[in-house]
Each structure stands twice: as structure tokens, then as C-alpha cells.
Amino acid sequence: MPTEAVLPESELRARVQERIKEGRLPVQFITLINGGFGGGQTCTVCDKPVTRDKVEYDVVDPRNANQLIFHFACYVIWQRECARRIRAGDSER
Incomplete structure (x- = not known):
């Protein structure tokens, strides 16, 4: 099951x-x-x-219970950005 990014990391970020x-x-x-x-x-x-040949991550948005769908790489980049903002005390939405 491939996990490579579908776009360049800088664009995903x-x-x-x-x-x-x-x-x-x-x-x-x-x-x-x-x-x-x-x-x-x-x-x-x-x-x-x-697509079926990719890894899909599904999470529930804790704010409203909506389903969020991600490619594996997209999920990882999102969580890295969350970690960066949380460490910096910046939870701007």
C-alpha cells in the first residue's frame, strides 16, 4: 500500500x-x-x-464530528503543522 505524497511536501504544507x-x-x-x-x-x-491503491486515514473532527479523509502523507503533514503550532502556542484557526 503506497504512502508517498501526491503533491510536493511544500505545497501540502x-x-x-x-x-x-x-x-x-x-x-x-x-x-x-x-x-x-x-x-x-x-x-x-x-x-x-x-484511491484504492493508497493508504487512507479517517478521523473525526473534534469540533463538529465531521469526518476528515486524508492520504497518509497529507495526514502526517497536518499533524506536524498542529505540533508546530501547539508548541508555539499558536492555535489560529
Whole structure:
């Protein structure tokens, strides 16, 4: 099951920052993750489908219980950005 990024890391990081600013992604560590083969749904970060040959991470947005869908690499970049902001005391949404 491939886990490589679908876009360059710098572009994914910029998209994560934009989605946090827009309120589409929370700044929070996620403790419950469902993972498996992609189901074709759109990734919350890169807006590309998570196809069956990719790893899909599903999490519940703790703010509103909406489902968030990620490619593995997109999820990792989002959580790194959350860690950076939490360490800096910046939870800007």
C-alpha cells in the first residue's frame, strides 16, 4: 500500500496552513484514527481522491464530528503543522 505524497511536501504544507486558517482543519492532536485502503473519497488536504491503491486515514473532527479523509502523507503533514503550532502556542484557526 503506497504512502508517498501526491503533491510536493511544500505545497501540502501550504494547503494545510490555508485549511487551518479557513477553519476546515482543527489545530489538535488526533488520538483515534481509522486507516485502510482508500475508498475514492476526496482528501481534506490535497483535494485528490484517495484511491484504492493508497493508504487512507479517517478521523473525526473534534469540533463538529465531521469526518476528515486524508492520504497518509497529507495526514502526517497536518499533524506536524498542529505540533508546530501547539508548541508555539499558536492555535489560529
